Amino acid sequence: MSGLPGLYNDFVAIFLMMAGFYVVIAQGNLVKKLVGLGLFQTSVFIFYISMGKVAGGHAPILAEGITVYSNPLPHVLILTAIVVGVATTAVGLALVVRINEAYGSVEEEDIQAKDRDAERREAVADPTTDRGADT
């Protein structure tokens, strides 16, 4: 496992990771950010799964005449990490839905502009009359 061909999976993982990371940073759309985040996480899954492969190794099932097995542990770990990733995406999307309900937009710029507007209005308003719900 040396040289460029052996590292093929690693390069794929690095490429996906950087692509995902770039999308998270560069995109202003919250849904696209989550897509990037998913890509970023998935690249790590590929990295882990490749790690467990032993050259010439078989699936870890006891059988006649097979002595070299791939390591199943990273695969099991990644099953857990996939669940975590799904949960993260679910929570993220739920947040995006609620942001959309509250702001009417999923574009970061729009949201920040609306927050700035609200803050400006708050500052201008009379400090004695804008107080909340308490009695």
Next chain:
Amino acid sequence: MTLWEQLPVLVVVVPLLAAPLCVLVDRPLAAWRVALGAALLSFACAIGLLVQVPDAGAISYHLGGWEPPWGIEYRVDRLGALVLLIVSSMASLVMLYARRSVEDEIPVDRTARFYAAFLLAFAGLLGIVATGDAFNVFVFLEISSLSSYALISMGRDRRALNASFQYLVMGTIGATFILIGIGFLYMMTGTLNMQDLAARLPAVADTHTVRAGFAFLTVGIGLKLALFPLHLWLPNAYAYAPSIVSAFLAATATKVALYVMLRFMLGLFGADFALRDMPLDKILLVLGLLGILSASLVAIYQGDVKRMFAFSSVAQIGYMVLGIGVATTAGVTAAVLHLFNHALMKGALFLALGAVAYRLGTVTLRDFAGLGWRMPWTMAAILLGGLSLIGVPPTVGFLSKWYLVLAVIERGWWPVALVVLVGSLLALVYVWKLVEVAYFQRPAAGALVPREAPLSMLVPIWLLVSANIYFGLATSLSVGSAQEVASMLIGGGG
């Protein structure tokens, strides 16, 4: 096996199982009772563990009876027991306090699920501390983080949603970095058990793989810790979260992240590798100092008091990592001590702010006008918490600053000691701003006249405030444990 031997796992499992129970009962009052009960039970387990843990060793618990390093091991040593105690005691106090505050801030139909999410976050934090398995740390980290995102998004202000989303993005990147780091370590050693890793790492330490793993772990944990340039998620998340969530997270989440940093960097890689071969001490020193100065300066200009104390939290994290950056036993002692003490201060402050929010609805600076006379007990608690933050004797804040300055001077770094003192002065400025408004300004004409906070809120606040003073005078638990832990972490590696 007796129940006594099951404590390391019970402390985590109780809140984890109580969380679905909260959803099942689905009535606000009943869910609160379940959550309070679970928090108190966990607290009792943590006390049991602290009594049980031997002076120099650790309690090892084999999950499902599988021997480590094959099975997952739970491992609680002095430091772990101390952090478990902090987390579970804060959760118990916050839960005692929570009922009125949650009634006020969370819609009734979501209350039960709110408590469930709280318990999950709590269980996750405890799990991170209790486990002795590197991958388990990642899983528990995500359990606590995911439920924290949900908790923060329940804030009344719609900005809470955006703050929660930002935290989700940064938190996930941080957790993924930690995952990559653990992957690199597994690649080189073939084990995930922390004891085993610590034993096998020195042999392969001089490889790019291990160094890359170290770098990924440092950045990942730094994100979770809100280490200075990676802190951007923290101020908004704390400012817009519901009151009890701010109090709980401010008092525990970053502390647990610091615990993870100590455990991985010093316990696993060893002080020799982390602080001598790798420049972690210099990085932490510089970032700590920058964090103290910049976050304290920003805190002074905040109009929202919760945001102000959130920035102050970033500065306080600066003090803790500065302690590690000093890279001596005395320095790590100061870091661990401040971990303990800062939980007490920020817990008290954010709970008191919650009481103000309960009466006034908001916590902007101008709302505090005349509050010193309207809500004397709450304001007095904020004042004492603030004094502790500045580091006035006999509070705990003084104690940790004292040890930190001593450790810095021991290395002969006078300019660093000076920065620590300047940081205290900056804290004095922002606390004074609040005190001035609260005690020396008249409320605007026609403003609401709030009553004192209800007793169910005042009791937990004042328990914490008195802990701030008690542990400032009776130092055997905090300083004693911190010194033991520090000599174990620094001495064990060298």
